[in-house]
Amino acid sequence: MSEAVATPVIEVKNLVRRFGEVEAVRGVSFTVGAGSVVGFVGANGAGKTTTMRMMVTLDQPTSGSVRICGYDAEDQPGALRHRVGWMPDSYGAYSNVTVAEYLDFMARAFGYGGKERRRRVQEVIDFTELGRLKDRDMPALSKGEGQRLCLARALVNDPEVMVLDEPAAGLDPRARAEFKRLIRILADDGKTIFISSHILSELAEMCDALLFIDEGRVLYDGPSEGLSHTEAGQVQVKVELLHSPEQLLSWVEVTPGVQLVESLKMGARLKLLDDRPEAISEVLRCLVQLGLPVVGFSKEQVRLEDAFIGLLDKVRGGT
Secondary structure (H helix, E strand, C coil): CCCCCCEEEEEEEEEEEEEEEEEEEEEEEEEEEEECCCECCCCCCCHHHHHHHHHHCCCCEEEEEEEEHHHHHHHHCHHHHHHEEEECCCCCCCCEHHHHHHHHHHHHHHCCCCHHHHHHHHHHHCCCCCCCHHHCCCHHHHHHHHHHHHHHHHHHHCCCCEECCCCCCCCCHHHHHHHHHHHHHHHHHHCCEEEEEECCHHHHHHCEEEEEEEECCCEEEECCHHCCCCCCCEEEEEEEEEECCHHHHHHHHCCCCCCEEEEECCEEEEEECCHHHHHHHHHHHHHCCCCEEEEEEECCCCCCHHHHHHHHHHHHHCC
C-alpha cells in the first residue's frame, strides 16, 4: 500500500498521540491511494480508534501529520471535514428526532440549503434504504437500522473518503451482508474507504489492502494476499472427521513436520512443514492407517485471523 501509491488521498506521517504517560499511537505512517478499500486491523487498545479520530480532526496528534485530499488535519480541518465521511463505532440517538429530521439537520450543518438539501437527504435515504423508516424516532431503530442511519449521515456531504470505525459490530448475519453490499457499491463508485473491523474474514473479501496495528505501531501494510499464504515450503490443510479430534491431536503432538493451527469440533487445521505433494499424501495415508474416519482433507489459505496472530507472536516474541 504505502510503497506503490501513485495518487495518495490519505497521507499519515509519523503520527504520535500521548495521553499523559501512555503512548497510544507510536509513529504510525501509511498512505492510501484514491479509490482503495483498506482494512484497519488491531486488537482492542491497539490504537485504531485514536488514529482514526485524528484522521477526521476529532483529536489532535502529539506529533506527526495527517493529510486527506491534500488538506492538513490540523491546519485545514474545515476543508478536510467536507471531504471525509466519518462513521464512529457508536453515536447518539436523540429522543423525538426522526430519521429524516436527523439527516436534514446534518445536511444543514454541511451548508446545504433548499432544494439541494432535500435532494441530498433523499439520495442518502434511498441509498441506505431508510425510506420506510424516515418518520421513525431514532431510539426506536434496531441495531442494523441505526448503523444504516449512521452510514447515511456519513454520506450526506458526498465525501471522497469514508472512515468507518467497526461499522458491522453487533450486526446479525443478514445485516452484515447488507452492510457489506453497500460498502462494495461505494467502493465501485470510486470512494476511498478506510474501515476498521474485528471480522477479518469479511475484510479480506472487501479490501484491496490491510493495515495491521498493535500497541500503537504498524505491523503490516500491504495486500491481503501477502498474508494469506504459508511460508515457503509449508502448507496448511483442513482435516474433517466423523467424530471429535482427540486421537488426531494426540498424533500431531508426536509427529515431526506437523503442527496444530486450530482444533475444530470435528477435525483440525494443520500446518505441514513439507509442501511436496508426496509429503501431503503421506500425511493423509498415515491418518487413514490410524483408523481415523477422515471425510475431508483439503489445502487451505492461511486465514487472516491466523496471520494476524502469527504477526503478533513474532513481534512480541522478538523473532
